[in-house]
Amino acid sequence: MKSVLFRLSLLVVLAAVLVSGCAPAAAEPVTVEVTRVVEVEAAPVEVVVTATPAPVEEEIFRVAIVMPSSITDMAFSQSMYEGLLKVQAEMGGPEKMEIAYSEGMFKVPDAAAAIRDYASQGYNLVIAHGSQYGTSLAQIAPDFPETAFAWGTSLDTFQAQGITNVFAYQAExxxxxxxxxxxxxxxxxxxxxxxxxxxxxxxxxxxxxxxxxxxxxxxxxxxxxxxxxxxxxxxxxxxxxxxxxxxxxxxxxxxxxxxxxxxxxxxxxxxxxxxxxxxxxxxxxxxxxxxxxxYDWTGVIKDMITSVKAGVMGGKAYTLTFKNKGLVIAYNPGxxxxxxxxxxxxxxxxxxxxxxxxxxxxxxx
Amino acid sequence: MGDLFTLPVLLGILYSGIRLATPYLYAAIGETFVQNSGIFNLGVEGIMLMGAYVGFFVGMTTGSLWLGLLGAALVGLLMGLLMAVVSVTFKAEQGISGIGLHLFGMGLSSLLFKKTLGGVESISGFQPIKIPLLGDIPLLGDVLFNHNLLVYVAFLLVPIAAFVLYKTTFGLKVRSVGQNPQAADSLGINVAQIRYTTVCIGGTLAGIAGASLSIALINLFQENMTNGMGFIAVALVYFGSWRPGGVLVGALIFSFVNALQLWIQVKGINLPSDLAVMMPYVLTILALAFAVRRARQPAALSKPFERGEN
CATH class of the missing domain: 3.40.50.2300 (Response regulator)
Known part of the structure; x- marks a missing residue:
């Protein structure tokens, strides 16, 4: 009898974890926009047999971000997410740049797991959007030399530890x-x-x-x-x-x-x-x-993407200032x-x- | 330091403390019923989050705060019922299923928030009601008798709960089921029925506790907005020795010290903010260690009742 009851209670816990797993707060990566578009687009390339050289199909740039609160927090997380969306639109939409995000990662171990997941899924740039994630990132980054990482707010790119694939960013x-x-x-x-x-x-x-x-x-x-x-x-x-x-x-x-x-x-x-x-x-x-x-992170994001495409995977520290237009004062006309x-x-x-x-x-x- | 204990500051502490204590009172009084009947519901936090979400969402979409409150109470009742099914009928390990209920409520409220609201919005919540005559008392009137309805009800719940627990047959049954379910059962008390009732009462009040935040005190919903209050409410039941009066004292100490530490910071008194923020927790632990008699804990707390065992 006891073991049946134990299993029942376990079931309830599992069900609860499942439901919380469905929520955006959990470690499950959420992919924005559709990545399926890429497969559709890849097909015609093989068919091109004319004299004109086949158009060089630019590979999709994949960005993942792990953040402490939600993309609608009206603060730190939203500022970065909206910056990514803006850059995505400038680059030509989801076909050119994919954004995946995990939000509600107040717990650092969960965030660390998500960062590692994204890196092993082959994302080009993985952003750990919280100064509390730094220690974990320093452990993860060396395992994925093909992936560029970024974190903030901090100015430490871990170069002193011999790590070369981490960007850092901070707002003044x-x-x-x-x-x-x-x-x-x-x-x-x-x-x-x-x-x-x-x-x-x-x-x-x-x-x-x-x-x-x-x-x-x-x-x-x-x-x-x-x-x-x-x-x-x-x-x-x-x-x-x-x-x-x-x-x-x-x-x-x-x-x-x-x-x-x-x-x-x-x-x-x-x-x-x-x-x-x-x-x-x-x-x-x-x-x-x-x-x-x-906070307008678009300049920082764009420079990181350009760097990664040029083969520079890290080592740069960025700051948002009035001078580089990373800081903006928005007056309310009302x-x-x-x-x-x-x-x-x-x-x-x-x-x-x-x-x-x-x-x-x-x-x- | 002399700057701190001036009349306006003391009145400010009183006012903020009363507001801060309100959600704790609903949740902890509810949990007092639950634990007195021998059930340990650690899922209060999850129920509060669902109550906060439903109260806000229903209040906003229907335009009626009362419907919002009703919705929060209902969802609390349902989650209480779920906890009762798991812990009374299925006799599951209560600590574990409580954590499950917490995760369930936290995840579901976040998911629903994302799907229905998407972002933080605010509504106009229950407005302060000035109590005639009492509200006109100089100085204290405004601080004590000019709050919204849910604040008054939270404080009224304390004597009501004490009356129900100690002066009614139902209360006697609850306590006997919590102390010795075998004996209660042999006297013809339906242990399961009593426990179902108390866990549902606890769930309903936890739902209202959440709504008191989202439609009366803060008037918005944000993911995980209760931020651990449900767990503090469970601790307050221990602090209060399973008596409504004790719970009230605990909730007030915790809230007043929290209000005090904010004033200490605002007044620029030279104390590191980290220490100030710790004050309510440290004081509660000290009070718990030195002032509370442990003897009153319901003997059957968190033990599932198995007929014919022992």
Missing amino acids: AQEGGYVLGTLAANMSASGVLGVSGPVEAGDAKLFVDGFKTGAMIAKPEAKVNISYTGSFSDVSLMAAAAETHIAAGADMLTGSSQSVVGAIGVAKEKGAKWFGAQWDQTNLAPDTVAASMV VEIPADAKTAAEAAIQGIMDGTIAPLSGPKQ
Whole structure:
């Protein structure tokens, strides 16, 4: 009797795992667009027997990406995914470039398994989109010398470890933070700004530090209150953090990570303004989001693809900056931004681009 | 430090703490019924996620938050029923099937979210209701009596659950089934029926716990938005010594300290954010280690009932 029951309970667990396996959150790679098109297209090539030389059929470039949250997170993961889609469209659609993705990979061992899977399936470029994946990637990359890998946010291509097939990328989030801080300080009536970050590390910390510097330079009497929730996914605590900031007098809020959707909701409810990071968050609250710092990875992706096609499989580290157009400030036309605030923000962008402003310390003397 | 304990800050902690405690209360009070009858449902998190999704989706598509709430309660009930079938009728290992239920709820809610919504959207959730007279008390009125309906109901559940568990025949049956199912059975109590009922109550409340997030407190759905709350709710039942009052104390301590640590950071008090974030967990563990008597655990907890055994 006992063993039958045990098997039954195992069955339930298996069924559950199966269902969760169907969900995008699991390790199962999801292929976007159809790859079948390729087979159809390959056929006519053999039939060509005329005098004209057969058109050189360019091989499809296959990219796979493993990311911590979802492609619709309005933040880090979405920025990269949309960048890939844009490059795909420029390259001529899914026939020229295939994109496969695994999302919801908060657990590093799952992500590592997915990275290895994609590499062994012969993808040309496998992107590990999260700084937490670095250690795993350094172990996987040497086993697949024919595959190029990329990871971020980091600038370490593991060359010191003798690895040559890894690209690294990072966003100079402090630059965007500085500009949004300038904007927020100029718009604030209360003079109090609230920042809710996820974890005090990586580009979240860069963004927060840049935001604070920008605000303090713009309005030295401004107060910038900073809190971290210790999680990239705790929507509820992020909402509570926003409530706390507003109760402490803040009327301009910002934050980063996919959990900020909770905070944006609070800002909307309480009539505060929000400044988005990583992706344009206007859609979520069209009257609340004043401006967003948007990551545009297309330049990075394109250069990596060109490199791989030329036989360079790694060793380059990229950064997103205002100067290389990897960082863009997206204003929400639905929220009125005073002209002087906008002028100050544009001046800040200019200053950062020509090097007269250091986003973590302010204007250079 | 003196800057921290000012009146506005204390009121702020009170307000945020009450809101943070709401989902824990629904889920943990539900689990209190379940565990008092001797079943250990570790799948609360999965039920909460399904409740959050269904509440949001139904609320958004029909435009009625009440239908959303009803949907969340129903899906919670169904998942409770599933857990009951597995753990009571099939007498499966409860810890394992609970984890299965969690994975099931997490995967299914993510899948449905992807297929139906695609991206994060927000809705206008249950609005705050100011309670007449009480809401006009200076300072405290706004903090304590100006919340949305689901917050009030969560706190009302505590005395109701205590009454049901300790003052009704049903409550007595639940506790006797959890302490000694053989004896209860010999006295003519239908052990399976009682356990089915409690697991379904627990499921329903866990579903509502999820909806309290998605249509009353945060007003959006995001994949895996409960972020471990269901497991903390299970821990709160232990913390509260399987009594609704104890669960309330645990939920409030955890939530108030969480609200406090946010204020510590916002006020710029020189404490590393990592330490601040740890505070509620550390304090809960300390309280658990020093203040809780272990003696009250239902003797038959997580043991399937086999007639004629022992």
